[in-house]
Amino acid sequence: MKEVLQKLSEAGVRRIKVAATDIDGVLRGKYVSLGKFESAASSHIGFCDVIFGWDIGDVLYDNVRYTGWHTGYPDGRASVDLSTLRLIPWEPGTAFFLLDLQSKSGDPLPISPRQVLLRVLERARSMGCAVKLAAEYEFWLFKETPQSVREKDFRRLVPLSCGMFGYSVLRASQNSALVLDLIDQLEGFNIPVEGFHTETGPGVYEAAIAVDEGVAAADKAALFKTAVKEIAARHNAIPTFMAKWNAALPGSSGHIHQSLVSIEDHRNLFFDDGRPSESMMRYIGGLCEFLPELMAMIGPTINSYKRTVPGTWAPVNASWGEDNRTTAIRSIPGSAKSTRIELRLPAADMNPYLAMAASIAAGLEGIERKLDPPAPATNGYEATHARALPRDLAEATALLRASSMARDWFGEEFVDHYACTREWEVRQAQHAVTDWELSRYFESI
DSSP states (O other): HHHHHHHHTTOOOOEEEEEOOOOSOOOOEEEEOOHHHHHHHHHHHHEEGGGGOOOOSSBBSSSSSSSSSTOOOOOEEEEEEEEEEETTSSTTEEEEEEEEEEETTTSSSSSSSHHHHHHHHHHHHHHHHEEEEEEEEEEEEOOHHHHHHHTTTTOSBBBOOOOOOTTTTHHHHHHHHHHHHHHHHHHHTOOEEEEEEEEEEEEEEEEEOOOEEEEHHHHHHHHHHHHHHHHHTTTEEEEOSSSSTTSSSSOOBOOOOEEEEETTTTOOOOOOOTOOOOOHEEEHHHHHHHHHHHHHHHOOOOGGGGGTTTTSOOOOSSSSTOTTTSSSSEEEOOOOTEEEEEEEETTTOHHHHHHHHHHHHHHHHHHHHTTTOOOOOSGGGOOOOOBOOOOHHHHHHHHHHHHHHHHHHHHHHHHHHHHHHHHHHHHHHHTTOOOOHHHHHHTOO
């Protein structure tokens, strides 16, 4: 604490922003004074538990036990993770810390996404390994504001640039004021980006976040979205991280690169003298086996399943292949440093804590059970031997509820709470009348 306060003083910090992600991965937080921060960091801070009692639109759940009208929405407890200190370059004089939510007894809150991942990582350590992770995000940028997109009912939005210009040097350069500011400001916020380029579509970019170990990688992935939104707003632009914002355009991925390293000697446990190791193959076997029943943690929204359809550069089954971009699991052989697995199933709408927890748990379960993967696919869309993925959030949630593997790894309380929140999401969608329904049925039916 003394060292942290010294750093804050040297940096001229005048205020602190503290936050935690809710069940959907939305960052919920507040500014506190330096005096309040010092008190909170030495003990704990109160934080209204409604952040786990409402949905992504701040509508209260009617089906969860953790909090509600029956509890009065009291303050929960939160502790400051001092290791997450960041200075916010675009808010001079402001530092940022992540919070860890606690139960009333002071124990880690079982339904908190960050705690779910930490629980999985601790079990990995008990198996003698740590996990290295890196997220890639695709997101679309528009010359709009939060006000204008609503005034337009999210239609006829003006993209940052026109045309289908994947890997375009020209388009990135034409928008270099924003692009370079994103790269530089993210670096200053301790979210270094290894690669940044246009993807195929008007105003769409992909960013590859640098690899890190354990929860630090998930922290960077979780903070990346909010940081991009805040930086883009200063350029009169707004991004979307929806899985599929436009039916006529490609979806937005949120790929997760991952490998296991030995705690004892820091070896890449996926590498075996130039070949994928037995551990790597069994990790793939676990992913192939358990992705379907963990899909709700990877694809958390109604919209997630609009992307996982054939011909959209997104997987449709639990298939795998070596350096194969048609499969859910891409094995990437290489050096002792670079050999890894890329999970291509998540979209940019993922909560990285939960998607990473699901992926790691599935892989480690494969190692524990010594599961061999099925035959690799040549074309993942035609891999009839691969297990099918659930086609919508309702099916995915039912599979998660019934999964004994999920309950073992993530705990009964989390699985039940999370399933309730996804069932709520499905119910909200059932009330919606879509543009597709209007155009198809309004006159003709």
